[in-house]
Amino acid sequence: xxxxxxxxxxxxxxxxxxxxxxxxxxxxxxxxxxxxxxxxxxxxxxxxxxxxxxxxxxxxxxxxxxxxxxxxxxxxxxxxxxxxxxxxxxx
Numbered sequence: 001x002x003x004x005x006x007x008x009x010x011x012x013x014x015x016x017x018x019x020x021x022x023x024x025x026x027x028x029x030x031x032x033x034x035x036x037x038x039x040x041x042x043x044x045x046x047x048x049x050x051x052x053x054x055x056x057x058x059x060x061x062x063x064x065x066x067x068x069x070x071x072x073x074x075x076x077x078x079x080x081x082x083x084x085x086x087x088x089x090x091x
Contacts, residue, residue, distance in 0.1 A: 005083070010076065017072035027067045027075050029082075030091040032060055037085050044081045 005013070021027065033041055035054070038061055042050060048065040055061070069075050082090055 010080070013079070014072050014076050017075055021069075021072065023072070024068065024070045027069050029063075029065045029067055029075070029078055031063050031082055031085075032089040032091070033063060033085055034087040035059055035061055037087060041082065041085050041088075044084060045078065048078070 029048070031041075035058065038052065041063060045065065048067065051064045053062045065078075067075055067078060079090055082088055
């Protein structure tokens with residue numbers, strides 16, 4: 001998933017989440033960000049416990065967080081926030 005998704009793409013992702021998960025549930029959020037964006041992601045997703053792992057060359061971080069979601073919108077909200085991180089690859 002990349003930044004700049006259209007409303008139609010977000011709606012499709014919401015529908016997919018809603019149809020493939022039984023809420024409430026735990027959802028594993030994952031993304032890859034440039035090392036320089038770690039603080040920005042921590043600020044944007046301060047309500048989550050983020051776990052980081054540095055890439056072998058030290059230029060990127062993989063990030064995971066378990067979201068206890070009551071519905072698909074709560075998951076989608078995390079992705080929408082993370083889309084603001086330059087260079088983020090949302091998985």
